[in-house]
Amino acid sequence: MKPRIKNKNPLLWVFESFEDDPRFALLKLFSFDAAYLDGRLYLAVAGGKEPWNGLLVCTSREHHASIKAQFPQLVSHKVLGKWLYISQSHPQFESIAADLAAIARRRDPRLGVESQRRDRNNP
Numbered sequence: 001m002k003p004r005i006k007n008k009n010p011l012l013w014v015f016e017s018f019e020d021d022p023r024f025a026l027l028k029l030f031s032f033d034a035a036y037l038d039g040r041l042y043l044a045v046a047g048g049k050e051p052w053n054g055l056l057v058c059t060s061r062e063h064h065a066s067i068k069a070q071f072p073q074l075v076s077h078k079v080l081g082k083w084l085y086i087s088q089s090h091p092q093f094e095s096i097a098a099d100l101a102a103i104a105r106r107r108d109p110r111l112g113v114e115s116q117r118r119d120r121n122n123p
Contacts, residue, residue, distance in 0.1 A: 009033045009045060009046070009047050010047045011033075011046070011047050011054075011055065011088065011097075012026075012033055012045065014035075014043065014045050014055060014097045014098070014101050015033075015043070015045075015101065017098075017101050017102065017105055018035055018037070018101070018104075021037065021105065023037055023038045023039075024036070024037055025039075029041070029044055031046050031048055031052060032044040032045060032052075032056065033046075034058075035101075035104065037105070037107065037112065038107070039114075039115055040113060040114060040115060041058045041112065041113050041114075041115050042057075042058055042104040042111050042112045043055060043056065043058060043100060043101065043111075044056040044058060045097075047088070050089075051078040051079060051085065053087055053088050053089065054085055054086050054087040054088040054090070054093065055085065055088075055096075055097045055100065056077060056080065056083045056084070056085050057074060057083060057084040057085070057086075057100060057111060058083050058111065058113045059082075059083060059084060059110055059111050059113065060082065060113065061082055063110040063111075064076065064084060066110055067084060067110055067111075071084075071086075071096055071099070071100065073086055073090055073092055073096050074086050074096075
């Protein structure tokens with residue numbers, strides 16, 4: 001019996017602009033690949049079946065209206081309603097994902113949530 005090889009997430013390109021940022025960490029979060037900046041969770045991508053096939057914008061509900069005003073293509077995620085979402089099947093997915101990555105890189109205060117993860121070096 002051959003070992004099963006997991007597919008690499010096809011949406012990791014969204015985080016390419018973070019790669020030279022020394023405060024960027026790419027970590028697994030359930031079935032997602034998640035982008036952390038300065039220890040805060042900003043964005044997550046998943047390439048599965050809906051509603052897990054796109055970009056999650058990690059934010060608090062108080063910022064939804066402001067972010068949706070700028071990016072009306074975003075919707076509240078059907079399962080994780082505290083976060084906003086755009087499906088990879090949306091016709092503007094690539095440009096919206098790139099724009100959201102750019103504002104995350106600038107540390108837009110509307111984006112990012114405190115991580116529940118414990119840093120192994122700082123328990």
